[in-house]
Amino acid sequence: MTIAHHIDEATLLRYASGDLDEAFLLVVATHLAMCDKCRKAAHEAEELGGEMLFACEPVELSASSLDRLFDRIGSAESPAIAAPPQTRTPHGGLPAPLRRKIGTRLDDIAWRRIAPGVKKHVIETDPATSSSLYMLWVAPGTAMPEHGHGGAEMTLILSGAYRDELGLFGPGDIADLDEHVEHQPRVEEGEPCICLVATESRVRFAGLFGRLVQPFIGI
Amino acid sequence: MALSATQVETLEQFDGDKDFTALMSRVRQRDRAAFEELFVHFGPRVKALMLKSGAEHTLAEDIVQDVFMAVWRKADYYLPERGAVSTWIFSIARNARIDRLRRHSSRPYEDIAEMELEAPGLDAEQEFAATERADKVADALVELPDEQRQIIELAYMHDMAQSEIAKRLSLPLGTVKSRMRLAYAKLKQKLEEVR
Numbered sequence: 001m002t003i004a005h006h007i008d009e010a011t012l013l014r015y016a017s018g019d020l021d022e023a024f025l026l027v028v029a030t031h032l033a034m035c036d037k038c039r040k041a042a043h044e045a046e047e048l049g050g051e052m053l054f055a056c057e058p059v060e061l062s063a064s065s066l067d068r069l070f071d072r073i074g075s076a077e078s079p080a081i082a083a084p085p086q087t088r089t090p091h092g093g094l095p096a097p098l099r100r101k102i103g104t105r106l107d108d109i110a111w112r113r114i115a116p117g118v119k120k121h122v123i124e125t126d127p128a129t130s131s132s133l134y135m136l137w138v139a140p141g142t143a144m145p146e147h148g149h150g151g152a153e154m155t156l157i158l159s160g161a162y163r164d165e166l167g168l169f170g171p172g173d174i175a176d177l178d179e180h181v182e183h184q185p186r187v188e189e190g191e192p193c194i195c196l197v198a199t200e201s202r203v204r205f206a207g208l209f210g211r212l213v214q215p216f217i218g219i
Numbered sequence: 220m221a222l223s224a225t226q227v228e229t230l231e232q233f234d235g236d237k238d239f240t241a242l243m244s245r246v247r248q249r250d251r252a253a254f255e256e257l258f259v260h261f262g263p264r265v266k267a268l269m270l271k272s273g274a275e276h277t278l279a280e281d282i283v284q285d286v287f288m289a290v291w292r293k294a295d296y297y298l299p300e301r302g303a304v305s306t307w308i309f310s311i312a313r314n315a316r317i318d319r320l321r322r323h324s325s326r327p328y329e330d331i332a333e334m335e336l337e338a339p340g341l342d343a344e345q346e347f348a349a350t351e352r353a354d355k356v357a358d359a360l361v362e363l364p365d366e367q368r369q370i371i372e373l374a375y376m377h378d379m380a381q382s383e384i385a386k387r388l389s390l391p392l393g394t395v396k397s398r399m400r401l402a403y404a405k406l407k408q409k410l411e412e413v414r
């Protein structure tokens with residue numbers, strides 16, 4: 001898989017420091033599972049955290065904390081957890097972070113038709129945040145209306161491809177866009193495009209067509 | 220020729236992280252003395268991290284317990300060729316912070332860590348470079364301009380969201396992002412010197 005579009009470096013640091021909410025974390029982790037380059041970069045960003053922890057000013061622990069820890073270790077609740085075996089062969093099918101949310105096969109997803117050539121499947125996430133997470137199925141050759149964003153948006157392609165002002169996006173590619181970007185994706189001919197999308201708030205479509213489809217798409 | 224006290228100290232500092240790697244392999248063998256040593260160094264630092272992140276005293280202590288239970292139980296997950304012990308402990312602490320303070324699931328991080336264990340795909344020389352890598356990361360942090368280091372510090376140590384950092388420092392969000400990108404570029408440049 002050749003991945004051409006990667007995660008923004010600022011997003012990598014947010015991932016490493018733990019600042020992504022559930023919806024965005026899912027999209028980023030799914031991309032990382034598909035992209036060796038970003039996985040390595042994310043690890044580098046974690047090394048920054050390791051160094052800061054290593055060098056920070058320690059705060060004294062309560063006197064009993066070591067005993068408390070050894071009590072727990074000695075008890076039945078603490079068997080060692082073996083690391084997963086090294087297989088060197090990648091899992092087939094969907095990346096693990098996404099598999100937990102939607103099952104093992106894209107074919108099994110319960111799609112809801114929201115506009116001609118467009119189907120959507122909402123994935124439940126933490127209701128305490130304003131972000132939403134969903135999958136889109138878009139028929140070959142379909143042009144999405146031009147839209148800007150009320151907030152950040154991340155789109156990860158799982159199968160098929162689309163093209164917009166920023167280039168061609170195929171499987172594994174991620175569009176990590178902030179609120180200033182307006183784009184008009186068109187799905188390539190041949191096969192439908194299935195993608196995983198996190199948005200910070202509702203997407204705003206431009207133009208009359210956009211205003212017409214907005215209530216149906218609800219994204 | 221005997222080494223002077225300062226030389227010994229310098230050597231110990233230089234080998235500081237290698238010692239933790241050795242401690243970790245003893246912890247993997249269920250060596251409690253090694254585990255205690257690791258706890259004595261990192262426990263108070265994980266507590267500091269949780270206090271800075273906004274946990275009150277009792278909760279911070281509880282999270283330290285959880286983090287070191289995970290260190291003990293998952294010792295097998297630590298791979299020296301994946302980097303310094305401090306990075307591994309940081310990632311466990313970060314996950315605990317997400318679960319306990321941000322109250323959503325850190326499970327996606329664990330999925331990625333497990334993937335790495337299943338198919339490491341690392342070159343053998345990287346194992347020897349772990350200490351050197353940690354030194355380069357430290358250099359990168361020292362060399363960062365204050366305005367970038369401050370943002371990194373607020374994000375990693377104080378668990379502040381990008382938008383909160385922007386508000387706190389009265390900066391546009393775009394400026395916070397571009398400083399983060401610059402900080403990462405410096406880190407990358409330093410790490411490339413290792414290869």
